[in-house]
Amino acid sequence: MMALARRRQGFELGLATREAYGKTLVALGHEDPRIVVLDADLSKSTMTRLFAEAFPERFFNVGIAEQNLAGTAAGLALGGKIPFMSTFAVFAPGRCFDQLRMSVAYSGTNVKVASSHAGLSVGEDGASHQAIEDIALMRALPGFVILVPADEVATEWAVREAANHVGPVYLRLGRAKAPKIYEPGTPFAIGRAVVLEDGQDVAILASGLMVSAALEAAEMCHQSGLSARVLDMHSVEPMDVEAVVKAAAETGALVTAEEHLLSGGVGSAVAQIVAERCPVPVEFVGIRNRYGESGKPQELLEKFGLTAAGICRAAERAVRRKAEGRGC
Amino acid sequence: MEAPVTNSVRELDRIALKVRRNIVQMTGTAGSGHPGGSLSVVEILVSLYFAVMRYRHDAPCWPDRDRLILSKGHAAPALYAVLAEAGLLPADWLPTLRRLGSPLQGHPDCHRTPGVEISTGALGQGLSVANGLALALRLDGRPSKVYCVIGDGESDEGQVWEAAMLAAHYGLDNVVAILDYNKQQIDGWNREVMGLEPLADKWRAFGWRVVECDGHSFAALLDAFDRVGKEVGKPSVIVAHTTKGKGVSFMENSLEFHGKAPSPAQTQQALQELDAQLPAMEQSAQEGQ
Numbered sequence: 001m002m003a004l005a006r007r008r009q010g011f012e013l014g015l016a017t018r019e020a021y022g023k024t025l026v027a028l029g030h031e032d033p034r035i036v037v038l039d040a041d042l043s044k045s046t047m048t049r050l051f052a053e054a055f056p057e058r059f060f061n062v063g064i065a066e067q068n069l070a071g072t073a074a075g076l077a078l079g080g081k082i083p084f085m086s087t088f089a090v091f092a093p094g095r096c097f098d099q100l101r102m103s104v105a106y107s108g109t110n111v112k113v114a115s116s117h118a119g120l121s122v123g124e125d126g127a128s129h130q131a132i133e134d135i136a137l138m139r140a141l142p143g144f145v146i147l148v149p150a151d152e153v154a155t156e157w158a159v160r161e162a163a164n165h166v167g168p169v170y171l172r173l174g175r176a177k178a179p180k181i182y183e184p185g186t187p188f189a190i191g192r193a194v195v196l197e198d199g200q201d202v203a204i205l206a207s208g209l210m211v212s213a214a215l216e217a218a219e220m221c222h223q224s225g226l227s228a229r230v231l232d233m234h235s236v237e238p239m240d241v242e243a244v245v246k247a248a249a250e251t252g253a254l255v256t257a258e259e260h261l262l263s264g265g266v267g268s269a270v271a272q273i274v275a276e277r278c279p280v281p282v283e284f285v286g287i288r289n290r291y292g293e294s295g296k297p298q299e300l301l302e303k304f305g306l307t308a309a310g311i312c313r314a315a316e317r318a319v320r321r322k323a324e325g326r327g328c
Numbered sequence: 329m330e331a332p333v334t335n336s337v338r339e340l341d342r343i344a345l346k347v348r349r350n351i352v353q354m355t356g357t358a359g360s361g362h363p364g365g366s367l368s369v370v371e372i373l374v375s376l377y378f379a380v381m382r383y384r385h386d387a388p389c390w391p392d393r394d395r396l397i398l399s400k401g402h403a404a405p406a407l408y409a410v411l412a413e414a415g416l417l418p419a420d421w422l423p424t425l426r427r428l429g430s431p432l433q434g435h436p437d438c439h440r441t442p443g444v445e446i447s448t449g450a451l452g453q454g455l456s457v458a459n460g461l462a463l464a465l466r467l468d469g470r471p472s473k474v475y476c477v478i479g480d481g482e483s484d485e486g487q488v489w490e491a492a493m494l495a496a497h498y499g500l501d502n503v504v505a506i507l508d509y510n511k512q513q514i515d516g517w518n519r520e521v522m523g524l525e526p527l528a529d530k531w532r533a534f535g536w537r538v539v540e541c542d543g544h545s546f547a548a549l550l551d552a553f554d555r556v557g558k559e560v561g562k563p564s565v566i567v568a569h570t571t572k573g574k575g576v577s578f579m580e581n582s583l584e585f586h587g588k589a590p591s592p593a594q595t596q597q598a599l600q601e602l603d604a605q606l607p608a609m610e611q612s613a614q615e616g617q
Contacts, residue, residue, distance in 0.1 A: 060498075062490070065493075067486070071454075072457070073460060074457050078446060079460065079464020079465055079467075080468070081467070083460075098450050101450075102448070106447050108438075
């Protein structure tokens, strides 16, 4: 059981994960001269500008040219550097998928893709800038580790781990301030989910911003007599198969929650495991086959049902389906 | 042994002939592959591996080696044949081209084939990679050059021009691009499909040093490499005018052999034609002495 920094009445907001990324990059830059950073004219938003200010000779702005961003990063990796490339998640992987496929994933170059502004919480910029399919795309690139840190502590670990890991890594980061979930020093690992709450009736497998919502949902479920397990699926690839199977086997009902399309996201990954190893009812909270739109981040999350209440209702449905004993 | 090993045009011509034979033989045996664009790039690659690039045969990862990126990855048969001729991979691998389990994949594969820096085949990507490599080398103060062979059809890809802008912006004088300008792509001549001209002007406008030359003349190519080698402050491109399918009469300027292998009969005919070129080559080399 992890020591948590959360309060039952709500979460204190910490740094946005993109901010934690920017800060950790600078620290890494001091520790390892091989770290280099690339951006595509968005360094004020992705927060790579902090690294650019500290290490101007190791920062490369390629301008608004994301295919070139990925290829140049691959070349720097070939030259023995540890490149972090950043832009918005709609543009990497969105704009440079083939480049990430051939020059990075297939070639195995040591590139870290730290994409920011993922999900609906981008807000007013609207659909063109809200990446709701980036995890699906990255899951289709064998060779990429995919991490979705939920808060500033998880992000610091993820950035450091990405630098240590030999091989391509995708970090999904967000624009909005993130609720603080973890104490500094919490041990994370690639391929290991974090069990934040134990529970017997239903398990909620969440990622990113939905982790705090899942914890709030668990509290709500508890009020109505349901004991909910909560897992942070921060390691999307490789996913902690045994933790998923254990959750399915021991609770018999699952809910997944993500700020992402249902097609190909974390829910899909969980469903693949469950269908193969331990078929139980699964309810999905995420975006159903449509694009985002302009609005305040909180309004958008509510409109799309990406809330504690939405997760709690899904948990109740999953438990009902379990009781009825029918898969369909 | 450290390359470069020769600048004798006579020797280079002989090597090129052997490479052409192997390209025809390899693709014929495989029953698939890209003979046209492989045959057009022969003198370019032979120049690089025998007369221009610095590398060590016994230390393929020598950090001060010059690097080659074959961005037009479908010319893999040419690269493999040249690597074999240079002693960088076993010649008995050549007949296994494209076979299941072969170390010689249909397009260059950096995991399976020694001498391949990065996997290519999806066009337009190599120059970006070359730039990244060049930036890393400069950060480390290394003197190596990065050579990147691109195609004309490939130059339709916007990423090529993104990379061109970056190389000029960062003053990457350790990058030398070589355009295998055989004027044809898959669906037709460049001018029919997507006109590139005025191409040399485009590169100059993007801030590159441009040298044009006959891409099948070693004298012209070596001179071009020598000139761009002295360039300071800007990247260079050698626009090498070539003929698709060069060396085999029924393949020259033929769209048919972009991505189609010669039949067994055609393979034999091609080999005979190439072998017949040897005496004339020896003769002109003798006269040149």
